[in-house]
Amino acid sequence: MLVVMKPQASEDDIRAVCEKIQVLGYRPHVMPGAERTAVGITGNHGPLDPAEFETLPNVAEAIRVSKPYKLVSREIKAENSVIRVGSGACEVTIGGKKLAIIAGPCAIESREQAFAAAERVRRAGARLFRGGAFKPRTSPYSFQGLGEEGLKILAEVRERFGLAIVTETIDSETCELVEEYADVLQVGARNMQNFSLLKRVGRSKKPVLLKRGMSATLEEFLMAAEYILSEGNYNVILCERGSRTFADHTRNTLDLSVIPGAKDLSHLPIIADPSHGTGRRDKVTPLARAAVAVGADGLIVEVHPHPDRALSDGFQSLYPEQFEELMAEVRAIAGVVGRTVPYGPEASEPATSSSDPAPSRRTAQPAP
Ligand code: PEP
Ligand code: MN
Numbered sequence: 001m002l003v004v005m006k007p008q009a010s011e012d013d014i015r016a017v018c019e020k021i022q023v024l025g026y027r028p029h030v031m032p033g034a035e036r037t038a039v040g041i042t043g044n045h046g047p048l049d050p051a052e053f054e055t056l057p058n059v060a061e062a063i064r065v066s067k068p069y070k071l072v073s074r075e076i077k078a079e080n081s082v083i084r085v086g087s088g089a090c091e092v093t094i095g096g097k098k099l100a101i102i103a104g105p106c107a108i109e110s111r112e113q114a115f116a117a118a119e120r121v122r123r124a125g126a127r128l129f130r131g132g133a134f135k136p137r138t139s140p141y142s143f144q145g146l147g148e149e150g151l152k153i154l155a156e157v158r159e160r161f162g163l164a165i166v167t168e169t170i171d172s173e174t175c176e177l178v179e180e181y182a183d184v185l186q187v188g189a190r191n192m193q194n195f196s197l198l199k200r201v202g203r204s205k206k207p208v209l210l211k212r213g214m215s216a217t218l219e220e221f222l223m224a225a226e227y228i229l230s231e232g233n234y235n236v237i238l239c240e241r242g243s244r245t246f247a248d249h250t251r252n253t254l255d256l257s258v259i260p261g262a263k264d265l266s267h268l269p270i271i272a273d274p275s276h277g278t279g280r281r282d283k284v285t286p287l288a289r290a291a292v293a294v295g296a297d298g299l300i301v302e303v304h305p306h307p308d309r310a311l312s313d314g315f316q317s318l319y320p321e322q323f324e325e326l327m328a329e330v331r332a333i334a335g336v337v338g339r340t341v342p343y344g345p346e347a348s349e350p351a352t353s354s355s356d357p358a359p360s361r362r363t364a365q366p367a368p
Contacts (some may be wrong), residue, residue: 003039009058069222071229077267086164086183095269100298102128106313108150116305118161120320125344129163143311151181172200202231211239238270242277251279271298285326
């Protein structure tokens with residue numbers, strides 16, 4: 001159920017609704033909106049009586065939410081959620097007019113590799129850096145990531161290049177460690193229905209990038225996001241990363257229609273991963289363009305300084321020059337659909353001093 005407050009409702013009126021919900025043994029979720037605040041209720045197993053709430057001061061109405069997912073639903077929040085990520089000089093938003101561009105290698109392999117990637121993606125206009133320190137690999141014999149050492153390198157990247165950090169948490173055991181270093185916790189496709197991990201990141205203060213499982217329906221995807229919101233973390237960014245299909249010309253099939261599909265049903269932002277979504281370097285840029293054209297709120301792209309030497313996903317990683325081209329093309333498409341890519345390209349100016357956290361910011365050019 002959703003308790004919709006009148007526009008003039010005060011903090012005390014909202015608090016009274018929350019207390020009433022708690023007294024009944026349920027959990028309130030305050031969802032501030034542009035025009036009015038709504039309070040979602042979870043934890044009830046049967047229908048609630050709207051009259052219980054409609055008699056409280058400044059309650060406009062109490063309505064049943066028809067969808068199985070509640071807090072992620074547009075029924076509960078009509079306007080798009082804009083998620084704040086990172087802090088200070090690294091703060092960016094995901095879900096507004098500005099596209100969020102996340103780029104970097106599949107895995108952090110060394111300080112040199114991470115710095116080389118960071119320098120190039122920042123210069124091309126990315127303001128979020130990706131890179132796994134804990135890697136979920138199909139083979140137990142494949143490179144599993146550098147663990148905490150990789151997280152420390154990511155923290156250095158943030159300091160030195162002014163990039164917010166997106167990195168994967170693969171299990172509840174190591175989640176606390178990842179949380180210490182990351183600006184955004186990535187939950188991978190293989191963990192989309194790892195319900196204990198979803199609940200764990202739902203209790204985190206950090207935003208979560210939730211990747212769609214490789215055979216998940218849209219409803220299953222939204223239900224996975226609902227797990228995170230139901231624990232109190234409303235900062236979730238959805239990510240389409242391709243499904244396993246009969247296609248053998250690509251690794252996965254990027255489901256572009258899920259982007260407008262998710263936006264119809266949910267207020268959460270959704271970005272696209274054309275790297276895992278195609279698995280082929282030459283398909284990444286065309287699908288990145290397409291994803292922006294269908295309304296994606298951003299992109300997550302694998303970029304490696306030497307893809308031929310990458311320890312994971314080299315065949316789908318872009319060379320830095322290719323990422324620069326991708327950015328130029330995406331910038332042009334963004335303009336057509338009323339979005340912007342707010343940063344870059346910047347002149348070549350390698351980072352020199354760790355006391356200057358964002359050296360190339362001085363040359364930042366606004367998007368045309
Ligand atoms: C990744 O982002 O490197 C990754 C492992 O992604 P996915 O979970 O989509 O396979
Ligand atoms: Mn990868």
